[in-house]
Amino acid sequence: xxxxxxxxxxALRLGxxxxxxxxRLSEWCGHAPALEVDLSLANVALDLVGQATxxxxxxxxxxxKSRDADALxxxxxxxxxxxxxxxxxxxxxxxxxxxxxxxxxxxxxxxxDALTGSSEPRLAAIAxxxxxEVTYHAQLAxxxxxxxxxxxxESKARMSAGLDWMWRFVDELFAMxxxxxxxxxxGVAIDKAQLRPAWDARIESVLADAMLSRPAQxxxxxxxxxxxxxEHLGHLLSEMQFLQRAYPGAMW
Amino acid sequence: MYTTDLSGKDKKKSxxxxxxxxxxxxxxxxxxxxxxxxxxxxxxxxxxAYRRTLVRQISQHxxxxxxxxxxxxxxxxxAPNLRRKAILLAKVQDEGGHGLYLYAAAETLGTxxxxxxxxxxxxxxxxxxxxxxxxxxxxxxxxxxxxxDGAAIMNQVPLQRTSYGPYARAMVRxxxxxxxxxxxGYEIMMxxxxxxxxxxxxxxxxxxxxxxxSLMMFGPPDDKSPxxxxxxxWRIKRETNDELRQKFVDVSVxxxxxxxxxxxxxxxxxxxxxxxYDFGEIDWEEFYSVVRxxxxxxxxxxxxxxxxxxxxxxxxxxxxxxxxxxxxxxLAAE
Numbered sequence: 001x002x003x004x005x006x007x008x009x010x011a012l013r014l015g016x017x018x019x020x021x022x023x024r025l026s027e028w029c030g031h032a033p034a035l036e037v038d039l040s041l042a043n044v045a046l047d048l049v050g051q052a053t054x055x056x057x058x059x060x061x062x063x064x065k066s067r068d069a070d071a072l073x074x075x076x077x078x079x080x081x082x083x084x085x086x087x088x089x090x091x092x093x094x095x096x097x098x099x100x101x102x103x104x105x106x107x108x109x110x111x112x113d114a115l116t117g118s119s120e121p122r123l124a125a126i127a128x129x130x131x132x133e134v135t136y137h138a139q140l141a142x143x144x145x146x147x148x149x150x151x152x153x154e155s156k157a158r159m160s161a162g163l164d165w166m167w168r169f170v171d172e173l174f175a176m177x178x179x180x181x182x183x184x185x186x187g188v189a190i191d192k193a194q195l196r197p198a199w200d201a202r203i204e205s206v207l208a209d210a211m212l213s214r215p216a217q218x219x220x221x222x223x224x225x226x227x228x229x230x231e232h233l234g235h236l237l238s239e240m241q242f243l244q245r246a247y248p249g250a251m252w
Numbered sequence: 253m254y255t256t257d258l259s260g261k262d263k264k265k266s267x268x269x270x271x272x273x274x275x276x277x278x279x280x281x282x283x284x285x286x287x288x289x290x291x292x293x294x295x296x297x298x299x300x301a302y303r304r305t306l307v308r309q310i311s312q313h314x315x316x317x318x319x320x321x322x323x324x325x326x327x328x329x330x331a332p333n334l335r336r337k338a339i340l341l342a343k344v345q346d347e348g349g350h351g352l353y354l355y356a357a358a359e360t361l362g363t364x365x366x367x368x369x370x371x372x373x374x375x376x377x378x379x380x381x382x383x384x385x386x387x388x389x390x391x392x393x394x395x396x397x398x399x400x401d402g403a404a405i406m407n408q409v410p411l412q413r414t415s416y417g418p419y420a421r422a423m424v425r426x427x428x429x430x431x432x433x434x435x436x437g438y439e440i441m442m443x444x445x446x447x448x449x450x451x452x453x454x455x456x457x458x459x460x461x462x463x464x465x466s467l468m469m470f471g472p473p474d475d476k477s478p479x480x481x482x483x484x485x486w487r488i489k490r491e492t493n494d495e496l497r498q499k500f501v502d503v504s505v506x507x508x509x510x511x512x513x514x515x516x517x518x519x520x521x522x523x524x525x526x527x528x529y530d531f532g533e534i535d536w537e538e539f540y541s542v543v544r545x546x547x548x549x550x551x552x553x554x555x556x557x558x559x560x561x562x563x564x565x566x567x568x569x570x571x572x573x574x575x576x577x578x579x580x581x582x583l584a585a586e
Binding site: 023026027029030031032033034035036037038039042043045046049050052053056069070073074093094146147148150151152154155158239240242243244247249250251252 | 330331336338345355447451560564565570573
């Protein structure tokens, strides 16, 4: 299979991040620790599914193979998904879910904020709308990190464990590869490595407020952008794609 | 969604003050206001029996919204496309929102949300029987929106004029959202009914399974609904169970016909003289057994609620502990 145009591949990454995290969060629906939490997690999931729909739509359009957002979401297998590994991590307990959201949403907010200046107008327009949503996601997650970290002993232990679990996947968020560099030269993509200091400062500040320390640095786990995922993604896809796979060609 | 009329089915705790022992002057003034279609507000005097009936009805309604998130939540991760996924997520989130403001309305009557949730988990409080049926295929999501939310609207529209102000106002907002829910459900059924052979089969099967339980949502027949008369007099209810059920049948039959689905009732036929559909006998034994908690997935539903609540205890404790710490720190700084 010929490589897709760089812009399509880039839009796909952005869409896959949102899609997979939205799918994960929607698993909570009806089962959260409190009604208010249930509503806010569903809200975030809804925003993410919306972003995914837009980004995947652009990817399909640029690719020019008559694949729409649904075809891309429901008819690709793991090797063709290019989301980062962080977003596909299982929900675990509420602290683990919050750790994932906290680390990702701050990254996504910085990314989208920069992307509003992209030379590609479709990406800039999606980012401009989405950055407002993501600012709320980052705030929501930060508030919970502080509540849990500076709450009770059990919540502190769980919050630390959740951050520790997710920390391996942080470096991948900021990793630049050939695709990023090609599009960066054209003014389309963002230099993610340059977002890292701002991200570090935000994370440090919230962790300090939460009386938590930064997890120990470990060897980063990478591979999501090349389609090499954790074992979890295949299961997520088999559930998400079940109807489209069981009834090929059906309209819903 | 809406709670089935389960009047008198909650296990009794203590009896409220009987009406006969209320202050006659206050009672007469109260009855006159209600008869005059005025709203009763939280700080107004009200008979204990009125308060108790409302707490029971509103909390059952709230519990139904929350438990009702489960059967539909079952399909969010498997929704067939992005649009359906987003709509279903938004819908289930709406149900949670309804639960939240119904709990808030019930709290104005002096019962806390924690007490109400405890009553649900211990089995003392009931919720709509409809949610104790399983969602087996995607078509069930269509059938629930179309029929269950359709029945809910029938039940709730009159409640926008119910006598208790906070409940009536909550209903205004709930009804707006329910009509969107009903349309999305019918739209799912339309797509399936116009789809492949397998999709049509799914749609018809879902209608077959959800039709009778939907009719049961209106509660027992009028001659077996002991509290109806009192509730109508107090404007807690505005139409009887049988009246609402008939309305629902009359609206739903042409909707099924329009998309080529068959209502699973051999006795269903248009009665020219009544200007309404005659329909078959409801299996009341099934209804009462589901009310008793013997619905096909009643145990799964309650287990899921209790699990979410128990596993979330440390989160709620942490939030409280954190709020207390911050409040103490603020106080110390002043």
